[in-house]
Amino acid sequence: MNISPVHYIALPLLAAFLIPLLSKLHKELARIVPGLVFLYFLVISVVLMQRLETQPMISEVIAGWSAPWGINLVFTPFSGFLVSLMSFIGFLVWVYSYHFKKIDYMPAQKYFILLMMLVTGSIGIVLTGDIFNLFVFLEIVAISAYSLTAFYPGRDGAEAAFKYLLVGSFASALILLAIVILYTQTGTLNMADLAVKMHEVPHYLKVIIFVLFLVGFGIEAEMFPLNGWAPDAYSQAPGPIGAVFAGIVVKGGIYALVRVVYTIFDLSGVGTILIALGLVTMIIAELAALRQDNLKRMLAYSSIGQMGVVLIAFGIGTDTAIFAALFLMLNHALIKSMLFFSASYLLYNSTTKTIKELTGMAKHLPFVSFIFALGAFAIVGLPPFSGFWSKLYFLMAAADAQMVLLIITVLSVSVIEIIYYFRVIGKIYSKDETSELEPKKPTINSVLVMTVLGALIIIIGVYPDLVTDWIHHASDALVNKSNYIQNVLTENLPR
Amino acid sequence: MEGIGLKILGALLTTIMAFAVGMTYGGITRKLTARVQNRVGPTIWQNFIDLVKLQSKKTNIYHGVMGHFAPMWIITAAMTVLMFIPVLHPNSTWYSTWFPNLTFHGDLIFLLYMMVFGSLGMALGAGQTGNPNSAIGVTRGLSQMVGFEIPFVLALVALMVQYKTTSIQDIMAIQDQSGVWMMFSNPFSFLAALFASLGMFRYSPFDIVGAPAELASGPVSEFGGKYLGVMMTGGSIFAFIKLTLYVDLFMGGAYSIPELLIKTFALYMVPVFYGWVSPRYRTEQAIRYFWGWPTALGILGVIIAVW
């Protein structure tokens, strides 16, 4: 069989359809099949990344229509990087949550299908070369995310999901509106083609479209002040879904934003806007996290803050900055999912999910506590863990751009970040008193996942060259816009 | 060999002189104080008599190793400082024969620190006896030291800055050359140092360390016999040292022993006189006292010296 990017989309859709049927044969299949899909994702990611060594990008045309008329999937080093990352995190989430709802399989079946669709939608966002399809995938993600947020029965989950839905539908509407305007002006939906024809759009419209996109994608990318849904959603969804939100979904939002900004538009001054928005997002989120007593909400705010930094990095827009942004995204995906994984176990039997309840948990859950501490160390950027290098490169980029104040602000906020993360560690390792929570011993598969992530964080920290080539390719591909356009528009036939 | 023999002889002579002068001054003070208080008082040799009495007594008790060491530390510090201080002016005829000792091998700051050595030993010895009064006396003494050290150091800094040297001989030599004593060329510093000397000599109103009425003599209260005798000897030598130091620094030193005696006695009478007319301060009052006007004078002295 010829491996192509289409498999990323087709296979999970098929699987999602089949899972209810297969699970009639054997209940376990509802759990196993998504795993197989994720595993296959990993395989094709590796194969396609291999193939990129010899060619600049893989453009897959669906239904025989070549771009700009047909719908196409574009697998560049940049999107490949994100797709591989998403597949990897998706797979880990599946392994981690394999035993989820062990007893009643109906919720489990729902959970796994939605999980799969969430990942698929995100991958779709990254892969598609067509702005309308991007919208469609965004909707897939959004709907799965709403459902997962409301996964647990009860008022809180429903409320969180409703808020998400409310804001999310704004996003959909705005993006759709932007697409419509864009289409009326240029007559095309292909992003490469759009980039070419963008100069035809009158300036004021261009700005309006840009703003619409910015707000629309900004909601998914957790930009301030559009991120009110995020803390609720993170804290109400099942534990591992937090990891998916932080590690995969947000990345999709960021990707969409970046793709629009970098490829379609050629507006000057966009960088400044991104920096400003990123800065505000980061500051507000980190400050909000400082006084947060709910652990998952704290992690959510931290996640938002990190995305703010990523936005700033994209805003700076130099080669180093984009490299830093991608590195940040990689680290954030790995570390934040690890944090969510471990936090889920720390809070397993808690009803309020507050940090207070964690006092002295390290005694009962030494491994999970260790992983959480490792994640905290890594995410605040302490060497020799992976978070350090991305932070360093981010600062280098800012320094090269002569943004001393920016550096000082980001680092001051980092101090706050250190304070709230270390407070939690302090609680966990405290011996002053012991927690009343009944700890749940981690299952073997979750231990495995956390070990893999922990090991990766240390390995990348000690030997970052392991991933930097990969990121360099990705950032080159993003920066090199004309290359993208040219390849998409000329490469007509599927290989 | 002859040189060394002479040196040892000189050192012995210096020590004996310091001891004799210190003891006599103490005796004179006792007599004078008594007369002022309308008592007959002891003879001026009373201190020597006391010492002979103490040394002839049998010492019955032993308060542990620090208690044993304390008098040694005092006498050691006293003798060491004495060796490094120029008793007479380096240009005087007597100096080169009998009193050079080790004066060229140390400077003012060294002397300052060396002088603490004895007090530290005393404090430790007093501490080990277990008498709370002793320890209280020590804490008072240390606190008071922090008090008077500030004007004293300010005065010394002014001196060192003014003459661009930290060597005592050089300070004396420069005063000699210019013909003006330090106490006249920089009176503020001299006054600051004089105030500090009140605390140094621990007469009223700064006799809070011994405080016979409340602390039963404080640090020394557990010592008797040979121990107290040695302490007394050390204390007398120290009194001589302090006076000589002041004479050297502020009065251009002395060319002959009579000159030295006159100058030191005059200086010595300052704390004694002050003591006659003053009741005892509380510790914090004493400290505050030194941090007030004396310190201001000291600062003024430094400013003048820099200019």
Place this chain on the structure above:
Amino acid sequence: MNTLALIILIFFSGATLAYLSSLISNKLPGWVALLTTMTGTVLFYMSFQNEQALSFSIIGLNLEWALDNYTILFAHIIFGLGILASLYSVQYMQNKSQQGSFYANFLLSIGSMFGIIISKDFISFFIFWEIMTWSSFLIVVWNGIGFRKNGIWYMAMSAIGAYAMLTAIVLINSEIGTYSLQAFFNAVQENAIDNLMLVSILLLIGFAVKAALMPLHIWAPRAYSNTPASYTSVFSGALSKMGVFGMGLVLIRVFRFSGLQDNFDYALVSQFTSHVLAWLGGITAAIATLYALVQKDAKKLLAYSSIAQLGYIVIGLAIGTKLAVMSALFLAIMHAVFKGALFMAVGAVERQVGTTDMTKISGLIRRMPWTFFVTLVSIIALAGVPPLSGFVGKWMLYEALITNGNFFLVVVVFFSSTAAFLYSYRILFGLFLGQEEDDTAHVKEAPATMVIPMVILALFLIVTGTYPGIVFEPIAHGMEYLGFTDVTWNMTVLSNVWGDSVNLQYVSTTIGVAFMLALIFLTFKGRKGTRGVSTKDISTSGEIPLEHENLTFQLDFFKPFERAAAPLYKRSITKIYEDVANGLEALFDFTRKIYTGNGQTYAIYVVAFLVTLLIVVQNML
């Protein structure tokens, strides 16, 4: 394999091994740590005479490690103290749980300290710096008590320092395009760095945090007093010297020998900064001393004393004359030795008695004579009384200040050194002298493996008191690396630029002779009739105390002094910090109000944001 890399590797793998060995037995990690430090130390001393350098590249950044004379000076501190502390630690930690994580971090921090000083580029410097920070942090919170108070402040202050440093580092890189230290110094020489002053000040802030300079010191008392004593000696002795190490580089190599001294503006700013730093050092010394003498806990007392001592060192570096730098480096080494010894001694008391609270301990001198001896010697050195080595450093510092014209600073230093006598006496009296209590009657001397390292340190203090030249030699070499030329020193004679000198050999000979004479006289005169008495056998104004009469004097030890100096105690910097921190947190709380949790509000945000953006962006683009 390169020895430098090998040493680093030994320490880091030793740390892993120490942790893993704790899974087998809780007794193993101590021995693993001892073995690791021994191997590392032996390796270092076998090879440090040779020129060694190593460079490699990691994600396109060149990392260089090398040994130079300045490095070797600090390596002596790290390894010397490290090996003694790990020997001491084996028995000290004997009955404590979770030794694995303690020793892992112990080794990590020693290894990373060595990493810091051999780093010849900012990246590895920073990486090792941070590893040092968090490994020491983990030891600070190792006992899991009072995390909020001890740990968070340490980490937050360290983070502020580290991030100031990181800012400086990336700014330097953006200007000269490399992280190499040598390239930075060269660029400084050629005046190729525009915002050199900003960068230097940021670097200084970073180092000042570790050197516990006021007002960045607030972490130190708590962190020092909360670590197990075997690590505190390294923490206060060696780790804080990393700040000194860095300050030396900036203040001397950059400020003093920058080749920009002719540039008026530069000279003005750099001298101003140095002056400010010197005064900060002076204030640190004075205030920390005042706080030290009111402490009731011996470890806290020593912690404040460490801060004060570091103040002197900073003064020396900031003044920057030959004598001043020499005194600073000398004091740095001596502080490592005597504070190392003191923390070990207090640790011994803690282990044998169970507390370091001086109001609960009294009169241990007969029970723990060796510990007392070590404490006594170290305290004499700390107080700067001749003939021990502390005096040498103090003397040089005073002379340097006076000859350089820092008249009022010298008075501040004098004040704090004099006030230091108070806490010196406090700790000696509090632990070892005074009434011998019944509840400490059973106490025994600490085991030999704890006493030996302390005694070695004490002997070092005694020897260098007369022959400081032993230490001057590496210091002089180190100073040549910093840029001084013809650094002169003498084995036993100290001298200043005015030509005044002190001959230490004469000093100690005189003291020795006088002491021996007095000893012979006092010991042999009427020896027969003397009997030893207990501390109860005293005359309290002629009365004989009853058997259970309380004669212990430990509370409010320096109350009169406190009263006299009351205005100086009124405002606690720590309190100010805590108020500011709480205020900020309360202020930041408003952000949580933004997230109302109300869906409608969020929807309004979206709309409002859209409108605002449309208006703003329309004007901007």
